Amino acid sequence: xxxxxxxxxxxxxxxxxxxxxxxxxxxxxxxxxxxxxxxxxxxxxxxxxxxxxxxxxxxxxxxxxxxxxxxxxxxxxxxxxxxxxxxxxxxxxxxxxxxxxxxxxxxxxxxxxxxxxxxxxxxxxxxxxxxxxxxxxxxxxxxxxxxxxxxxxxxxxxxxxxxxxxxxxxxxxxxxxxxxxxxxxxxxxxxxxxxxxxxxxxxxxxxxxxxxxxxxxxxxxxxxxxxxxxxxxxxxxxxxxxxxxx
Amino acid sequence: xxxxxxxxxxxxxxxxxxxxxxxxxxxxxxxxxxxxxxxxxxxxxxxxxxxxxxxxxxxxxxxxxxxxxxxxxxxxxxxxxxxxxxxxxxxxxxxxxxxxxxxxxxxxxxxxxxxxxxxxxxxxxxxxxxxxxxxxxxxxxxxxxxxxxxxxxxxxxxxxxxxxxxxxxxxxxxxxxxxxxxxxxxxx
Numbered sequence: 315x316x317x318x319x320x321x322x323x324x325x326x327x328x329x330x331x332x333x334x335x336x337x338x339x340x341x342x343x344x345x346x347x348x349x350x351x352x353x354x355x356x357x358x359x360x361x362x363x364x365x366x367x368x369x370x371x372x373x374x375x376x377x378x379x380x381x382x383x384x385x386x387x388x389x390x391x392x393x394x395x396x397x398x399x400x401x402x403x404x405x406x407x408x409x410x411x412x413x414x415x416x417x418x419x420x421x422x423x424x425x426x427x428x429x430x431x432x433x434x435x436x437x438x439x440x441x442x443x444x445x446x447x448x449x450x451x452x453x454x455x456x457x458x459x460x461x462x463x464x465x466x467x468x469x470x471x472x473x474x475x476x477x478x479x480x481x482x483x484x485x486x487x488x489x490x491x492x493x494x495x496x497x498x499x500x501x502x503x504x505x506x507x508x509x510x511x512x513x514x515x516x517x518x519x520x521x522x523x524x525x526x527x528x529x530x531x532x533x534x535x536x537x538x539x540x541x542x543x544x545x546x547x548x549x550x551x552x553x554x555x556x557x558x559x560x
Numbered sequence: 561x562x563x564x565x566x567x568x569x570x571x572x573x574x575x576x577x578x579x580x581x582x583x584x585x586x587x588x589x590x591x592x593x594x595x596x597x598x599x600x601x602x603x604x605x606x607x608x609x610x611x612x613x614x615x616x617x618x619x620x621x622x623x624x625x626x627x628x629x630x631x632x633x634x635x636x637x638x639x640x641x642x643x644x645x646x647x648x649x650x651x652x653x654x655x656x657x658x659x660x661x662x663x664x665x666x667x668x669x670x671x672x673x674x675x676x677x678x679x680x681x682x683x684x685x686x687x688x689x690x691x692x693x694x695x696x697x698x699x700x701x702x703x704x705x706x707x708x709x710x711x712x713x714x715x716x717x718x719x720x721x722x723x724x725x726x727x728x729x730x731x732x733x734x735x736x737x738x739x740x741x742x743x744x745x746x747x748x
Binding site: 315316317318319320321322323325326327331332333334335336338339414415417418419420 | 579580583584586587588590591594595598609612613616617620621624625626627628629631633721725726727728729730
């Protein structure tokens, strides 16, 4: 072969080729790492909100009336946020591969690392209740968000299975009128056997969860009434007031 | 000449630093690597001598332009092999219509046969040698390139990982499977 050194140097000189400035490479690196940081932050937020949704479910009634608890389990998963989490996970893998030494780690290692970061930051976000705030903001400002992502609303929109939730419109002698999450109005009957959890407020505009039985079209017999947040056992483990004691 | 003696005692990384301000010094790096890279390109491509020289000149210009991107945590040789490999692969894709016959010499074939634990003596006559050449050529590219780097360029796993930008575990698997596939093709 011919000696290429002089030929190449001549070309470099003739065409006045210069090494690309170091700052340009640093800027590229910075861009890649910043993108990765954003993906990790968004992944952590997705993790946090997905976790928040899971904590919002009433796990004691998860298989109510269902012969296949697993089916219910997957149906009630915060699938929208889990899907976003997967998208951010794939994004993190792709961007990490573009970092200078990203090729050295196997895909499984990168997936585990990304999940560790997502979950650690996600739990931190959950501890500061930022997930709750974000979820509220999305619910209030993004049309259709609740229908898309709200698994708690889904859980309590199964009157045929004995789970009904919604906002109290009007309180009556033998029960109350309730508007469910689809905007349908129900007559909820309360009798002396109905357990009303201590922190459940039966007043207009209050959102509640009702466990019971659908008696007829838009008529629901309440067996237990819980506040929208939690199971309403703040003042007692399993008990509550009987309907007649109200 | 004095400059030359000085360059011989310098490491690649030092020459890279000096080349940034003086392209003449970059010539020493070219001299140091051109023959090794020529052999490497010949082993992984179907190029004639002039095409290899053109490819290598492109490689050296690319290396010069990207000197500030050289990361001293890896060997300069791994970095320049990586750029050479990528440039060659691009070139092969552009010229994919041309006839594709690997230019491996008898010595190269012998070393690859040894890697596949094949008795070299069985492949000493011309027909058998041609059979071995075809077996190597028929290997999928991903296996052939790791075998070339490992057994002809004599790179260790770490270097191959940096050249091909793949995890070390993947490199080990590719080498193992490549050897098995070559062994199978030679036996059938």
